[in-house]
Amino acid sequence: MIELTRQVEFSASHRLHNTALDEARNLELFGICNNPHGHGHNYVLDVTLRGDVDPETGMLLDLNRLCALLEEQIVRQLDHKHLNHDVTWLEGRVTTAENVAAAMWERLAPRLDGKLYRLRLYESRQNFVDYYGPAGAPVAR
Amino acid sequence: MIELTRQVEFSASHRLHNTALDEARNLELFGICNNPHGHGHNYVLDVTLRGDVDPETGMLLDLNRLCALLEEQIVRQLDHKHLNHDVTWLEGRVTTAENVAAAMWERLAPRLDGKLYRLRLYESRQNFVDYYGPAGAPVAR
Amino acid sequence: MIELTRQVEFSASHRLHNTALDEARNLELFGICNNPHGHGHNYVLDVTLRGDVDPETGMLLDLNRLCALLEEQIVRQLDHKHLNHDVTWLEGRVTTAENVAAAMWERLAPRLDGKLYRLRLYESRQNFVDYYGPAGAPVAR
Amino acid sequence: MIELTRQVEFSASHRLHNTALDEARNLELFGICNNPHGHGHNYVLDVTLRGDVDPETGMLLDLNRLCALLEEQIVRQLDHKHLNHDVTWLEGRVTTAENVAAAMWERLAPRLDGKLYRLRLYESRQNFVDYYGPAGAPVAR
Amino acid sequence: MIELTRQVEFSASHRLHNTALDEARNLELFGICNNPHGHGHNYVLDVTLRGDVDPETGMLLDLNRLCALLEEQIVRQLDHKHLNHDVTWLEGRVTTAENVAAAMWERLAPRLDGKLYRLRLYESRQNFVDYYGPAGAPVAR
Amino acid sequence: MIELTRQVEFSASHRLHNTALDEARNLELFGICNNPHGHGHNYVLDVTLRGDVDPETGMLLDLNRLCALLEEQIVRQLDHKHLNHDVTWLEGRVTTAENVAAAMWERLAPRLDGKLYRLRLYESRQNFVDYYGPAGAPVAR
Numbered sequence: 001m002i003e004l005t006r007q008v009e010f011s012a013s014h015r016l017h018n019t020a021l022d023e024a025r026n027l028e029l030f031g032i033c034n035n036p037h038g039h040g041h042n043y044v045l046d047v048t049l050r051g052d053v054d055p056e057t058g059m060l061l062d063l064n065r066l067c068a069l070l071e072e073q074i075v076r077q078l079d080h081k082h083l084n085h086d087v088t089w090l091e092g093r094v095t096t097a098e099n100v101a102a103a104m105w106e107r108l109a110p111r112l113d114g115k116l117y118r119l120r121l122y123e124s125r126q127n128f129v130d131y132y133g134p135a136g137a138p139v140a141r
Numbered sequence: 142m143i144e145l146t147r148q149v150e151f152s153a154s155h156r157l158h159n160t161a162l163d164e165a166r167n168l169e170l171f172g173i174c175n176n177p178h179g180h181g182h183n184y185v186l187d188v189t190l191r192g193d194v195d196p197e198t199g200m201l202l203d204l205n206r207l208c209a210l211l212e213e214q215i216v217r218q219l220d221h222k223h224l225n226h227d228v229t230w231l232e233g234r235v236t237t238a239e240n241v242a243a244a245m246w247e248r249l250a251p252r253l254d255g256k257l258y259r260l261r262l263y264e265s266r267q268n269f270v271d272y273y274g275p276a277g278a279p280v281a282r
Numbered sequence: 283m284i285e286l287t288r289q290v291e292f293s294a295s296h297r298l299h300n301t302a303l304d305e306a307r308n309l310e311l312f313g314i315c316n317n318p319h320g321h322g323h324n325y326v327l328d329v330t331l332r333g334d335v336d337p338e339t340g341m342l343l344d345l346n347r348l349c350a351l352l353e354e355q356i357v358r359q360l361d362h363k364h365l366n367h368d369v370t371w372l373e374g375r376v377t378t379a380e381n382v383a384a385a386m387w388e389r390l391a392p393r394l395d396g397k398l399y400r401l402r403l404y405e406s407r408q409n410f411v412d413y414y415g416p417a418g419a420p421v422a423r
Numbered sequence: 424m425i426e427l428t429r430q431v432e433f434s435a436s437h438r439l440h441n442t443a444l445d446e447a448r449n450l451e452l453f454g455i456c457n458n459p460h461g462h463g464h465n466y467v468l469d470v471t472l473r474g475d476v477d478p479e480t481g482m483l484l485d486l487n488r489l490c491a492l493l494e495e496q497i498v499r500q501l502d503h504k505h506l507n508h509d510v511t512w513l514e515g516r517v518t519t520a521e522n523v524a525a526a527m528w529e530r531l532a533p534r535l536d537g538k539l540y541r542l543r544l545y546e547s548r549q550n551f552v553d554y555y556g557p558a559g560a561p562v563a564r
Numbered sequence: 565m566i567e568l569t570r571q572v573e574f575s576a577s578h579r580l581h582n583t584a585l586d587e588a589r590n591l592e593l594f595g596i597c598n599n600p601h602g603h604g605h606n607y608v609l610d611v612t613l614r615g616d617v618d619p620e621t622g623m624l625l626d627l628n629r630l631c632a633l634l635e636e637q638i639v640r641q642l643d644h645k646h647l648n649h650d651v652t653w654l655e656g657r658v659t660t661a662e663n664v665a666a667a668m669w670e671r672l673a674p675r676l677d678g679k680l681y682r683l684r685l686y687e688s689r690q691n692f693v694d695y696y697g698p699a700g701a702p703v704a705r
Numbered sequence: 706m707i708e709l710t711r712q713v714e715f716s717a718s719h720r721l722h723n724t725a726l727d728e729a730r731n732l733e734l735f736g737i738c739n740n741p742h743g744h745g746h747n748y749v750l751d752v753t754l755r756g757d758v759d760p761e762t763g764m765l766l767d768l769n770r771l772c773a774l775l776e777e778q779i780v781r782q783l784d785h786k787h788l789n790h791d792v793t794w795l796e797g798r799v800t801t802a803e804n805v806a807a808a809m810w811e812r813l814a815p816r817l818d819g820k821l822y823r824l825r826l827y828e829s830r831q832n833f834v835d836y837y838g839p840a841g842a843p844v845a846r
Contacts, residue, residue, distance in 0.1 A: 001560050002521050003553040011265065013154035013181035013223075018338060029339050031346055037223030040154035040181005042265045048553075050560070053525075056441060057452050058517030063550070064454055082154075082178030094340030098284050102335075117563070124152065124183045127345070130285040130330075137283050137332065138420040138561040140399070142842050143803050144835040159620060170621050172628055189835075191842065194807075197723060198734050199799030204832070205736055235622030239566050243617075258845070268627070271567040271612075278565050278614065279702040279843040281681070293829065295718030295745035295787075300479060311480050313487055319787030322718035322745005324829045364718075364742030376481030380425050384476075406716065406747045409486070412426040412471075419424050419473070420561040422540070434688065436577035436604035436646075460646030463577035463604005465688045505577075505601030547575065547606045582761060593762050595769055658763030662707050666758075691768070694708040694753075701706050701755070702843040704822070 003117060004060040005048045008070045010079035013040035014095040017084070038082060041123045045074060047108065050117035061115060073107055097121050101131040109133060144258060145201040146189040149211045151220035154181035155236040158225070179223060182264045186215060188249065191258035202256060214248055238262050242272040250274060285399060286342045287330045290352045292361035295322035296377040299366070320364060323405045327356060329390065332399035343397060355389055379403050383413040391415060426540060427483040428471040431493045433502035436463035437518040440507070461505060464546045468497060470531065473540035484538060496530055520544050524554040532556060567681060568624045569612040572634045574643035577604035578659040581648070602646060605687045609638060611672065614681035625679060637671055661685050665695040673697060708822060709765040710753040713775045715784035718745035719800040722789070743787060746828045750779060752813065755822035766820060778812055802826050806836040814838060 015038040016030035026034050033039070047070060051060050081087060083095040089107060093099045101121045109116045122128040132138070156179040157171035167175050174180070188211060192201050222228060224236040230248060234240045242262045250257045263269040273279070297320040298312035308316050315321070329352060333342050363369060365377040371389060375381045383403045391398045404410040414420070438461040439453035449457050456462070470493060474483050504510060506518040512530060516522045524544045532539045545551040555561070579602040580594035590598050597603070611634060615624050645651060647659040653671060657663045665685045673680045686692040696702070720743040721735035731739050738744070752775060756765050786792060788800040794812060798804045806826045814821045827833040837843070 001555070002524070003560065004521065005551050005553070007549045009265075011180050011182050013179045016340075018340075021338070029344075032221040035221050035223070035227065037226040038154045038179065038181070039152050039221040039223065040179070040183075041152050042181075042183045053519075053521045056444070058439075058441075058519035058522040060521055060552075062452075080173040080176050080180040082176070082180065085178040086176065096335075096340035098286065098335045098342055099340040101284070124150075126289045128287050129342075130287070132283070132563055136564040137285065138563050140414055140420050141418040142837070143806070144842065145803065146833050146835070148831045157622075159622075162620070170626075194801075194803045197726070199721075199723075199801035199804040201803055201834075203734075237617075237622035239568065239617045239624055240622040242566070267571045269569050270624075271569070273565070273845055277846040278567065279845050281696055281702050282700040291829075293744050293746050295743045298481075300481075303479070311485075314785040317785050317787070317791065319790040320718045320743065320745070321716050321785040321787065322743070322747075323716050324745075324747045362737040362740050362744040364740070364744065367742040368740065378476075378481035380427065380476045380483055381481040383425070406714075408430045410428050411483075412428070414424070419426065422555055422561050423559040432688075434603050434605050436602045455644040458644050458646070458650065460649040461577045461602065461604070462575050462644040462646065463602070463606075464575050465604075465606045503596040503599050503603040505599070505603065508601040509599065547573075580763075582763075585761070593767075660758075660763035662709065662758045662765055663763040665707070690712040692710050693765075694710070696706070701708065704837055704843050705841040 001050065002053055002060055003048050003050045004063075004066075005046050006063065006066050006070060007044060007046050008075055009042060009044050010075050011040065011042050012078050012081050012083050013038045014083040014100075015039070016094060016096060018094050019092075038084070043078070044122040045070075045104070046118075046120040046122075047116070048118040048120070049112060049115040051115045061113075066112075069108070069111055073111065074104065097123050097127065097129045098131070101129050105131055105133050142191065143194055143201055144189050144191045145204075145207075146187050147204065147207050147211060148185060148187050149216055150183060150185050151216050152181065152183050153219050153222050153224050154179045155224040156180070157235060157237060159235050160233075179225070184219070185263040186211075186245070187259075187261040187263075188257070189259040189261070190253060190256040192256045202254075207253075210249070210252055214252065215245065238264050238268065238270045239272070242270050246272055246274050283332065284335055284342055285330050285332045286345075286348075287328050288345065288348050288352060289326060289328050290357055291324060291326050292357050293322065293324050294360050294363050294365050295320045296365040297321070298376060298378060300376050301374075320366070325360070326404040327352075327386070328400075328402040328404075329398070330400040330402070331394060331397040333397045343395075348394075351390070351393055355393065356386065379405050379409065379411045380413075383411050387413055387415050424473065425476055425483055426471050426473045427486075427489075428469050429486065429489050429493060430467060430469050431498055432465060432467050433498050434463065434465050435501050435504050435506050436461045437506040438462070439517060439519060441517050442515075461507070466501070467545040468493075468527070469541075469543040469545075470539070471541040471543070472535060472538040474538045484536075489535075492531070492534055496534065497527065520546050520550065520552045521554070524552050528554055528556050565614065566617055566624055567612050567614045568627075568630075569610050570627065570630050570634060571608060571610050572639055573606060573608050574639050575604065575606050576642050576645050576647050577602045578647040579603070580658060580660060582658050583656075602648070607642070608686040609634075609668070610682075610684040610686075611680070612682040612684070613676060613679040615679045625677075630676075633672070633675055637675065638668065661687050661691065661693045662695070665693050669695055669697050706755065707758055707765055708753050708755045709768075709771075710751050711768065711771050711775060712749060712751050713780055714747060714749050715780050716745065716747050717783050717786050717788050718743045719788040720744070721799060721801060723799050724797075743789070748783070749827040750775075750809070751823075751825040751827075752821070753823040753825070754817060754820040756820045766818075774813070774816055778816065779809065802828050802832065802834045803836075806834050810836055810838050
């Protein structure tokens with residue numbers, strides 16, 4: 001068993017805002033991230049697959065296929081976009097890194113033959129989240 | 142003579158759009174960077190000063206003073222903001238890296254005792270501009 | 283369940299030296315890291331929390347609160363300090379990355395509502411440790 | 424229990440090619456990575472050990488010993504080499520990152536007192552694999 | 565006047581070897597870089613243009629045009645190639661970073677309206693060259 | 706004419722302190738950098754040479770010779786040392802990056818056949834100085 005990670009980048013803007021709450025509460029919860037005109041990031045996404053190596057190719061998965069999938073499902077969808085306004089599959093979600101990573105999981109997992117293991121989404125070098133899907137994360141004891 | 146560089150970062154959104162032109166021309170000129178809701182970056186700014194070292198301190202300039210100035214004049218002004226809508230000193234400019242760097246120069250140079258030598262503004266690891274002020278850049282021959 | 287990581291940096295000096303041992307043994311154990319006047323690093327600390335996302339905010343934890351805590355408990359305590367001489371909560375410990383990370387855990391874990399999952403402490407790009415607390419690390423089989 | 428990681432780098436060339444298959448099938452499987460004259464990378468290897476801290480030294484393992492081992496067993500073996508032609512212990516393997524990491528494990532694990540926990544091999548910033556040995560990887564649920 | 569830099573990457577192999585010299589002299593001159601099967605790098609190229617900003621667009625040059633040019637003239641030519649064997653415009657040159665940068669200049673300068681100012685070619689984080697064309701480099705005094 | 710840069714790293718501690726001044730003045734000038742026990746950095750030094758390419762080798766200078774020189778004159782002298790106490794050629798200087806770079810220049814220039822062009826010394830990613838020697842820096846107009 002091995003893990004293979006491919007990294008992609010996209011530049012997008014977002015605003016942390018829960019449309020179910022009033023303005024004062026939004027400002028209290030999200031501070032400067034609630035700025036009405038939004039702000040932005042050079043997002044970096046590490047997509048990690050887990051599985052067995054094919055003895056014929058020495059690969060977990062055809063990397064070209066993975067690259068094409070991420071280009072189509074992530075980069076073209078999100079690059080140079082506003083995450084709150086331009087992306088139908090993020091509608092109704094507060095666009096925190098936590099929620100965006102979970103939405104990406106829903107989009108990528110069915111297309112990766114059960115091999116998707118982890119998504120790491122960086123908003124910046126200083127901030128990132130790791131998501132292992134609804135079924136769970138590494139067990140520690 | 143020595144050069145001293147201090148780096149700061151800010152996360153902002155912008156839209157490349159010239160309000161003097163119609164929509165079709167803007168789209169033609171700026172492509173995906175003209176997306177109406179904008180997009181964003183983790184901008185990085187390298188501020189380079191040039192001058193002589195003070196023999197008492199061994200420093201070109203008090204670094205704490207420089208840090209405080211950049212926090213006040215750059216980071217608080219631009220971090221978590223939309224460059225087109227939230228920054229009075231960028232009004233009326235197309236918010237390309239070239240133009241934003243020139244506007245930063247106007248703001249910083251008068252506060253740095255004639256020592257400001259270069260601004261390098263990264264939109265991403267792949268794209269950056271260097272601006273040496275209106276008086277000119279290094280001479281090559 | 284999701285993991286959120288926040289990174290902070292501090293510049294400090296240290297000396298690897300066990301005061302319970304004599305000089306010759308210290309030199310043998312620690313080599314150039316035992317240099318009497320010490321040496322230093324730009325340390326980088328990745329603080330990872332683990333837990334459930336709050337549906338109202340889309341966040342694991344208020345990031346501003348986490349940033350303030352790390353500023354107060356890590357950066358102000360260690361930045362521009364000598365780890366052997368200037369930090370009461372490191373007294374009596376050999377200041378290896380392993381021991382410093384464990385001491386940081388004791389300091390941070392009680393302030394993070396049971397959500398602290400991992401500390402990664404880089405001495406340099408080439409050297410780092412991961413600590414998961416006294417209760418254990420991810421189980422592998 | 425703690426994890427200690429040491430990073431080393433080497434520059435090498437390789438060609439993805441399975442000698443048991445014909446040329447057309449190799450080209451189909453590996454695309455541009457099958458280029459007959461090969462291509463190359465600045466490989467980066469993160470070697471992670473796991474174990475208990477020695478109370479006398481505050482260290483998981485003597486870092487100098489680990490550095491010397493990696494210099495001898497990895498860097499001198501692979502730096503400025505062609506992985507398909509110059510390395511006896513890679514003969515007969517398709518030189519994917521997955522297979523090279525597994526071969527490194529066989530070489531390093533017996534020399535590290537049962538402490539080797541993970542090898543992360545980067546071909547580039549965008550591509551890397553994690554290998555935890557034949558016995559298994561972190562359990563997720 | 566402003567400078568705009570765009571960065572591209574490619575993975576290639578090469579061998580330092582002067583075909584006009586015998587094997588012993590080549591080995592003496594180039595050491596491990598003369599390894600017959602070659603070695604490789606993740607090369608990074610920073611292409612810097614210099615000129616005036618177009619007041620209508622706020623740009624030195626259409627960045628999309630520059631990206632397309634670099635993709636066509638650099639990345640497709642060199643990525644996943646052996647610089648000694650697969651690139652007609654490098655034939656007869658020792659493939660040092662110095663010589664490769666000069667060959668890139670000949671290829672790019674005529675396509676960039678006299679705006680090409682500098683090429684910085686990284687073989688690795690530790691090694692790079694800067695080339696300003698045959699007409700000269702910044703004057704220092 | 707071309708420029709060749711080689712990067713080296715070293716971990717050291719220092720204290721900003723002018724022994725000709727009293728404690729109160731030192732504290733006023735240097736703030737937290739005047740901490741009596743010092744602090745430290747992972748310093749990075751970029752050494753840039755400038756000159757013509759040797760047509761036989763395609764190189765500005767034998768890179769192996771440059772690497773050996775930097776190992777001997779910089780890394781062995783400064784790595785795991787306290788710049789104020791352990792380095793005879795820094796005695797009597799306030800150990801700011803500005804002064805350390807100038808002292809390095811005096812040490813390296815006579816050993817580099819008149820080819821030394823620039824030293825860039827990073828104290829951290831956020832702070833660095835560029836020094837072009839006593840004769841001068843690039844002319845801008």
